[in-house]
Amino acid sequence: MSGHPEWVWFDGEIVPWERATVHVSTATVLRGANVFEGVRAYWNSDERELYIFRNDEHLRRLRNSAKIMRMAIPWSPEELTRAQVEVLRANRYEGPVWFRLSLYVGEGEGRTFPPAEARIGGFILPRLSPHGEEVTAGVDTCISTWTRIADTNVPPRVKAGANYHQARLASVEARLNGYTGQPILLNERGKVSEGPGACFAMVRDGVLVTPPITSNILESITRETILELARDVLKMPVQEREIDRTELYIADEAFFCGTGAEITPINSVDHYPVGTGKPGPVTHRLQETYFGVAEGRVAQYRRWLTPVYGGVKAAARG
Ligand SMILES: Cc1ncc(COP(=O)(O)O)c(C=O)c1O
Structure with a gap:
């Protein structure tokens, strides 16, 4: 298991790990001005599929957190779902993953920005994450x-x-x-x-x-x-x-x-x-x-899962 992912989704693009950086003068660095979700995707070895668990509920809570914090999210839930799928695919994960989906205030120190003026950035930072002992x-x-x-x-x-x-x-x-x-x-x-x-x-x-x-x-x-x-x-x-x-x-x-x-x-x-x-x-x-x-083994609850590879078997993906 590598220490960090090869690819990160950062401000709307998939970028190499090294390029996913924010400036030291931003409110997220200085005051922790960000909201986030910790999400898991579970690997189903029979289907060779990775399933994001309860994606809709995580995105709803993220919207609620941002609303209370008066942060306007520049991406729709569909765009954020696509971003998650893309970054997990880019890293070619075939095992259980935990990822952080963060929205951050990307403005500098010295002013309290009215919501409409604050630049909100975002990133998705994944890693392989088997069960802890x-x-x-x-x-x-x-x-x-x-x-x-x-x-x-x-x-x-x-x-x-x-x-x-x-x-x-x-x-x-x-x-x-x-x-x-x-x-x-x-x-x-x-x-x-x-x-x-x-x-x-x-x-x-x-x-x-x-x-x-x-x-x-x-x-x-x-x-x-x-x-x-x-x-x-x-x-x-x-x-x-x-x-x-x-x-x-x-x-x-x-x-x-x-x-x-x-x-x-x-x-x-x-x-x-x-x-x-x-x-x-x-x-x-x-x-x-x-x-x-x-892991998608109970039919009645498959509605809670979002497939990452869309049923394309890993072997066929090459
Ligand atoms: C403070 C706190 N409470 C509860 C939870 C559990 O929330 P969830 O089940 O949505 O991950 C978390 C995160 O996992 C947390 O950070």
Whole structure:
């Protein structure tokens, strides 16, 4: 696996990696003024096809983030979809891919640009990304000493680069304190919010429970997916409700969910084992179901997939 892609989509064109650069004086560099999506494309080895997972939902959330940030997107959803397909094809990927689709403020320092005057650029930066080891093994986590950002100041509903300043503080602290996974943040009301890069869910007495979208979380696409799969495929009850910290210590199972984290089991929180201290049966079933759906192996959910190679078998592509 190479360290970086050969090709990047940058401001409307496919360019070699070296040419995808922005100036140091732009608001995106100086203040993190950008919104983005982290998206996965899953490889179906039988069909030799790469499927972008829930492309429409990612593009809708990107539009919502840009709207709240008063950024006008210079590309239509169709153009952005075409750009994604083209850059994945250009890199000739035949394996699971994660990519970042970013829109950035490409103007300089010193002025707050009215929306109509701010130049918005964009890029798509892909890389091969097989499952991390923690998806199988699970992680040990903790409650962070940092409080989750809030809708009243830095809204977590907006997927903005600058939000990840907090992610860095919280994740690095957890790592220095010896935890293997990202931490769990509480919100300003002291209720469980999410991880700095993934949502949180737990199983208690056969019910899948996750905080509501008003708990200062990102409106996660994986969280929506998991809720639907738990309800409709696993036929289990689901609840979106506030969660107390101490419920984590007595949960039967817990996991992070997100595009990057996929479904990462949580083995312990603050050194309290979760259930048996190993990934549990519901988590396993959800993982199996989720990966089957994402790879295009479940007919009813193929509507969530956007094919990259359009059914042209890799072998025939040469
Ligand atoms: C802060 C945060 N919460 C939740 C998620 C999960 O969102 P999604 O499932 O849409 O990837 C992410 C990104 O993966 C994130 O960065």
